[in-house]
Amino acid sequence: METLISIEHIVKKNKQGTPILSDISAKIMDGELITIIGPSGSGKSTFLSLINRMADPDSGSLYFRGTPYHEIDVLQLRRKIGIVFQLPTMLPGTVRDNLFIGPALFRESLSEAEIDELLDGVGLPPSIKEQNARSLSGGQKQRVSLARTLANRPDVLLLDEVTASLDPHSTEDIENLIEKIHQSGKTILWVTHNLSQAKKAGQFTWVFANGKIIEQGRTIEIFSAPKQTITKEFIETSFAKESILS
Ligand SMILES: Nc1ncnc2c1ncn2[C@@H]1O[C@H](COP(=O)(O)OP(=O)(O)OP(=O)(O)O)[C@@H](O)[C@H]1O
Numbered sequence: 574m575e576t577l578i579s580i581e582h583i584v585k586k587n588k589q590g591t592p593i594l595s596d597i598s599a600k601i602m603d604g605e606l607i608t609i610i611g612p613s614g615s616g617k618s619t620f621l622s623l624i625n626r627m628a629d630p631d632s633g634s635l636y637f638r639g640t641p642y643h644e645i646d647v648l649q650l651r652r653k654i655g656i657v658f659q660l661p662t663m664l665p666g667t668v669r670d671n672l673f674i675g676p677a678l679f680r681e682s683l684s685e686a687e688i689d690e691l692l693d694g695v696g697l698p699p700s701i702k703e704q705n706a707r708s709l710s711g712g713q714k715q716r717v718s719l720a721r722t723l724a725n726r727p728d729v730l731l732l733d734e735v736t737a738s739l740d741p742h743s744t745e746d747i748e749n750l751i752e753k754i755h756q757s758g759k760t761i762l763w764v765t766h767n768l769s770q771a772k773k774a775g776q777f778t779w780v781f782a783n784g785k786i787i788e789q790g791r792t793i794e795i796f797s798a799p800k801q802t803i804t805k806e807f808i809e810t811s812f813a814k815e816s817i818l819s
Pocket residue numbers: 587588593611612613614615616617618619620
């Protein structure tokens with residue numbers, strides 16, 4: 574398997590100079606689905622923002638297919654590395670308008686057949702493209718948000734808590750959808766607070782704590798036999814909270 578993204582000793586500090594991420598090194602291989610877990614404030618979202626180059630590290634390097642990030646046009650890089658957030662932000666206009674945003678940046682268009690294919694890929698009927706995107710339900714917006722990112726034909730999909738604001742039914746739909754997208758060959762990095770989801774969906778899992786990846790490995794091993802005490806305690810308390818809430 575080819576290395577898709579290589580992360581070498583990255584450090585990111587806040588304005589006061591305190592590290593948010595300290596000396597992170599990791600590799601993302603083509604086609605992997607990695608779930609990322611860890612306490613709130615441990616740096617997961619900041620990490621994704623560096624992967625997608627919404628921000629640059631203070632030191633360290635990132636490589637996409639072996640090329641240093643700074644040698645790649647930012648827009649091209651962001652096109653290859655798509656991101657979807659917890660709250661899908663629909664721009665004014667129809668679903669079709671929203672799907673056009675990415676390709677339009679590259680002076681490209683989408684054919685009706687491509688639009689229908691993207692919508693079908695996220696389980697939405699072709700008729701929805703005429704609807705006002707802001708009038709959709711939360712689950713539908715998140716599907717459009719995924720389709721909008723996929724319209725750029727990214728190699729990697731970064732997901733930051735994409736089901737956190739959805740009801741259980743929509744959550745399950747989106748989980749199935751992500752599984753399908755992964756099976757089509759996409760590399761996925763999925764940050765989630767929902768540990769049942771991280772355990773069920775991941776092939777590999779990275780555990781963040783205090784701005785570091787404290788543990789990484791096969792998902793099944795991270796959950797059945799965590800090596801670090803912090804991981805063990807985090808998993809135990811998170812599952813305890815999930816069982817109280819469900
Ligand atoms: N734009 C910012 N400016 C200053 N500090 C920030 C900024 N974004 C994040 N931080 C700080 O960086 C640290 C890591 O935040 P981050 O959002 O990456 O954590 P997280 O693991 O995604 O947390 P959560 O699980 O709550 O989403 C936190 O201490 C946060 O306060």
